Amino acid sequence: MSSAFMSRAGALMSKLAIAASLGMVSQAATAEYALNMPVGVTEISREVYDLHMLVFYVCCVIGAVVFGAMIYSIIAHRKSKGAKAANFHHSTVVEIVWTAIPFVILMALALPAAKTLVKMENTRGAEMSIKVTGYQWKWQYEYIDEDVSFYSTLSQDSNFARQKNSGVDLESVDNYLLDVDNPLVVPTDTKIRLLLTAADVIHAWWVPDFAVKKDAIPGYINETWMQIDEPGTYRGQCAELCGRDHGFMPVVVIAKTPEEYQAWLAAQKGAESALNGAAIATEQNVALAQ
Amino acid sequence: MSHAEAHDHHHGPEPGFMRWLKTTNHKDLGALYLMFSLAMFIVGGLMSLVIRAELFTPGMQFVDPQFFNSMTTMHALFMIFGGVMPAFTGLSNYLIPIQLGAPDMALPRINNMGFWILPIAFGMLLSTLFMDGGAPAGGWTLYPPLSMQTGDAMPFLVFSIHLMGISSITGAINVIVTILNLRAPGMDLMKMPLFCWTWLITAFLLIAVMPVLAGAVTMLLTDKYFGTTFFAAAGGGDPVMFQHIFWFFGHPEVYIMILPAFGVVSQIIPTFARKTLFGYSSMVYATAAIAFLSFIVWAHHMFTVGMPVAAELFFMFATMLISVPTGVKVFNWVATMWRGSMTFETPMLFSLGFVILFTIGGFSGLMLAMTPVDFQYHDSYFVVAHFHYVLVPGAVFSLFAAVYYWLPKWTGTMYNEKLGKLHFWLSTIFINVLFFPQHFLGLAGMPRRIPDYSLQFAEFNFMSSVGAFAFFITQFIFLYNLITTCRGKWEKATDQVWEGAKGVEWEMLPSPLPYHTFEQQPDLSDYEPHPTH
Numbered sequence: 001m002s003s004a005f006m007s008r009a010g011a012l013m014s015k016l017a018i019a020a021s022l023g024m025v026s027q028a029a030t031a032e033y034a035l036n037m038p039v040g041v042t043e044i045s046r047e048v049y050d051l052h053m054l055v056f057y058v059c060c061v062i063g064a065v066v067f068g069a070m071i072y073s074i075i076a077h078r079k080s081k082g083a084k085a086a087n088f089h090h091s092t093v094v095e096i097v098w099t100a101i102p103f104v105i106l107m108a109l110a111l112p113a114a115k116t117l118v119k120m121e122n123t124r125g126a127e128m129s130i131k132v133t134g135y136q137w138k139w140q141y142e143y144i145d146e147d148v149s150f151y152s153t154l155s156q157d158s159n160f161a162r163q164k165n166s167g168v169d170l171e172s173v174d175n176y177l178l179d180v181d182n183p184l185v186v187p188t189d190t191k192i193r194l195l196l197t198a199a200d201v202i203h204a205w206w207v208p209d210f211a212v213k214k215d216a217i218p219g220y221i222n223e224t225w226m227q228i229d230e231p232g233t234y235r236g237q238c239a240e241l242c243g244r245d246h247g248f249m250p251v252v253v254i255a256k257t258p259e260e261y262q263a264w265l266a267a268q269k270g271a272e273s274a275l276n277g278a279a280i281a282t283e284q285n286v287a288l289a290q
Numbered sequence: 291m292s293h294a295e296a297h298d299h300h301h302g303p304e305p306g307f308m309r310w311l312k313t314t315n316h317k318d319l320g321a322l323y324l325m326f327s328l329a330m331f332i333v334g335g336l337m338s339l340v341i342r343a344e345l346f347t348p349g350m351q352f353v354d355p356q357f358f359n360s361m362t363t364m365h366a367l368f369m370i371f372g373g374v375m376p377a378f379t380g381l382s383n384y385l386i387p388i389q390l391g392a393p394d395m396a397l398p399r400i401n402n403m404g405f406w407i408l409p410i411a412f413g414m415l416l417s418t419l420f421m422d423g424g425a426p427a428g429g430w431t432l433y434p435p436l437s438m439q440t441g442d443a444m445p446f447l448v449f450s451i452h453l454m455g456i457s458s459i460t461g462a463i464n465v466i467v468t469i470l471n472l473r474a475p476g477m478d479l480m481k482m483p484l485f486c487w488t489w490l491i492t493a494f495l496l497i498a499v500m501p502v503l504a505g506a507v508t509m510l511l512t513d514k515y516f517g518t519t520f521f522a523a524a525g526g527g528d529p530v531m532f533q534h535i536f537w538f539f540g541h542p543e544v545y546i547m548i549l550p551a552f553g554v555v556s557q558i559i560p561t562f563a564r565k566t567l568f569g570y571s572s573m574v575y576a577t578a579a580i581a582f583l584s585f586i587v588w589a590h591h592m593f594t595v596g597m598p599v600a601a602e603l604f605f606m607f608a609t610m611l612i613s614v615p616t617g618v619k620v621f622n623w624v625a626t627m628w629r630g631s632m633t634f635e636t637p638m639l640f641s642l643g644f645v646i647l648f649t650i651g652g653f654s655g656l657m658l659a660m661t662p663v664d665f666q667y668h669d670s671y672f673v674v675a676h677f678h679y680v681l682v683p684g685a686v687f688s689l690f691a692a693v694y695y696w697l698p699k700w701t702g703t704m705y706n707e708k709l710g711k712l713h714f715w716l717s718t719i720f721i722n723v724l725f726f727p728q729h730f731l732g733l734a735g736m737p738r739r740i741p742d743y744s745l746q747f748a749e750f751n752f753m754s755s756v757g758a759f760a761f762f763i764t765q766f767i768f769l770y771n772l773i774t775t776c777r778g779k780w781e782k783a784t785d786q787v788w789e790g791a792k793g794v795e796w797e798m799l800p801s802p803l804p805y806h807t808f809e810q811q812p813d814l815s816d817y818e819p820h821p822t823h
């Protein structure tokens with residue numbers, strides 16, 4: 001415990017040192033993923049990131065003005081310095097101004113936000129669809145019209161390590177808690193529609209790199225979409241409390257180029273029709289994922 | 291006030307426990323509410339320490355994930371319904387009659403009942419920890435279908451929420467009737483201290499939304515035990531409908547917890563700036579505007595459930611609009627300090643801390659209001675950071691400020707200023723160590739309500755847990771200061787207590803307050819608490 005404590009404190013210090021030396025949160029983001037929202041790998045995720053930074057900077061400016069005035073006043077207008085209290089107590093002009101200016105700023109924030117929102121909710125023109133079903137505590141992926149479907153659960157290693165006092169060195173586990181047996185495999189540069197639902201309680205499917213978070217609700221089919229620019233492995237988690245193992249149903253998405261994706265899909269179908277066994281498909285999946 | 295002194299000897303309280311059980315005196319009940327709230331803060335605080343202990347380092351060390359979920363659920367219920375709300379009701383009891391020149395609260399017996407319901411409700415809620423299936427673990431938001439998986443605790447949970455609701459409503463009715471009927475002659479509404487105004491508006495919010503919560507949990511109960519399917523998709527019901535009903539209660543609820551806090555700091559800042567509150571009437575209108583808007587923004591808690599774009603746009607715009615009146619309040623506080631003659635006793639320090647840190651919570655609120663970005667923030671630690679900034683250095687700091695400010699008036703003894711300042715500085719440092727890193731965790735992708743996390747989140751969780759334990763320990767300074775002051779260990783307080791204090795309680799009443807304040811109402815026609823034009 002105490003050595004773990006010390007190493008944690010040491011790591012924290014170095015992280016803070018990075019943050020401090022870079023000065024600003026946004027810059028630190030490029031060096032340290034863990035300080036800011038990821039820019040992500042879709043057009044939408046980049047727009048969302050820009051909106052996030054925009055509203056963040058607006059808050060910084062307002063904060064600088066308001067806290068600046070307050071701190072100046074705290075320093076200059078203190079009784080111990082002999083300050084005598086003025087006796088103004090209202091000013092209609094000032095009050096109208098500081099109601100109107102925030103209103104204008106809000107408009108400037110709301111308009112681009114509305115534009116991005118409309119884009120995010122437009123699922124038309126999707127080139128393929130995948131049905132995502134949340135279960136306590138795993139995900140099921142069904143490729144619509146492709147006859148491919150499988151479950152995705154927390155990887156064995158993580159699942160073993162996360163048992164109470166397992167004694168496993170977590171550093172030795174690949175992507176502790178963010179790894180699954182069967183990742184979702186999708187093509188890049190393709191508008192993919194996700195249809196979300198759930199079998200028992202509400203879950204939420206979240207991958208920060210796509211700026212996609214949508215609830216999977218029993219009795220509902222929710223829609224969202226993504227179009228991934230870069231091949232890679234993207235990780236997320238269930239974001240809606242769904243019971244005991246809510247913390248242990250991660251989402252892993254592998255984006256492949258369309259050609260590689262087609263090959264993967266063919267292999268899936270081959271495996272399924274030849275052997276008609278989900279177990280084999282599972283192994284295939286793992287092999288391809290590596 | 292000679293009439294007050296002349297009578298307090300023959301109406302003194304009866305000794306012993308029966309005094310507290312049977313009391314209808316607003317000061318006794320105020321004290322009971324405040325002591326009860328302190329006890330609930332400690333219980334809820336211990337639960338949060340279980341959470342932060344488990345999250346200290348990655349891996350599961352101490353508890354089962356199900357028990358962890360019970361802790362997050364119970365922590366929130368205890369803090370919101372047992373800590374913050376009863377504390378403000380306690381202040382309303384203690385302060386509203388003396389600030390308005392009223393003899394007592396208008397409905398003293400109902401006042402007694404409203405209080406004594408609470409220990410029963412929370413005793414029942416606490417007992418669920420020992421029941422089959424454990425304490426409720428579906429989150430304080432009680433979303434079905436998950437909350438349907440609660441074990442034997444379910445009916446006790448629902449019934450305790452009913453009781454809390456009844457208690458809140460009795461408190462609210464009492465505030466409204468007292469303010470509207472028992473003001474001393476000459477105490478016009480627009481002369482009232484802001485604490486009375488913010489509580490009056492809060493009371494209307496309470497009456498409007500507590501029955502909605504009661505209805506929602508009743509439907510959960512009948513869904514579980516009587517075969518109805520209000521929220522069960524399989525029976526034609528709608529699980530999302532619960533969320534709409536819950537948040538129609540839930541969003542006004544967050545303002546129920548903050549409007550009285552606005553009232554408190556709006557009274558403390560002018561005292562220590564020795565200058566009239568800037569924009570008194572705009573403060574009143576801003577409070578009313580916030581209360582109105584709080585009814586039309588509820589779905590900003592549900593952007594990810596899949597609403598039509600038009601609805602999402604509406605709730606985004608309406609939510610962003612709330613920052614306008616909220617901003618007006620902050621600007622008014624700063625303008626009150628501007629060119630004042632400030633001193634920095636503990637109540638002022640906590641109020642200044644409130645203004646800065648609450649505003650930071652307001653900023654993250656504005657960020658959350660932007661729907662497309664909320665898809666990233668929602669149900670992540672960023673939201674946890676947001677609501678803790680508005681609730682802890684917000685609502686709870688205002689409670690500390692209020693207790694330090696009025697305690698000398700209540701007890702006749704001045705608390706220890708050095709300890710008070712120490713309490714403020716340590717609390718402020720540790721609250722930021724505790725909650726600031728949670729912004730980073732959320733942005734980096736850590737969901738809320740999880741008992742274990744991947745290694746990239748380790749450092750900030752560690753920091754947050756250190757802050758949590760340090761903040762908790764710091765509160766023993768407060769406890770010591772409070773107890774010793776109540777026992778009269780320190781210097782006697784003067785009647786005005788604070789050089790710049792204005793208002794009936796400071797200018798017309800002795801410290802400590804007599805057991806019965808006004809047997810004849812004072813005439814306040816000529817009394818000018820602040821310029822009204």
Ligand code: HEM
Pocket residue numbers: 431544545547548590591609610612613616651652653654655656658659664667668669673676677680681684685
């Ligand atoms: C400027 C004013 C504010 C705005 C614009 C705002 C906005 C929001 C939004 C959009 C959310 C939902 C976030 C999400 O779940 O994705 C939220 C959550 C929350 N807010 Fe605020 N907020 C404001 C002030 C406050 C205040 C004053 C309080 C309480 C004193 C408060 C307490 C909460 C709580 C408790 C939650 C989380 C509830 C839960 O999911 O458990 N907020 N806020």
Ligand SMILES: [Cu+2]
Pocket residue numbers: 202203204238239240241242243245246247249
């Ligand atoms: Cu979940």
Ligand SMILES: [Cu+2]
Pocket residue numbers: 540541544587588590591
């Ligand atoms: Cu809200």
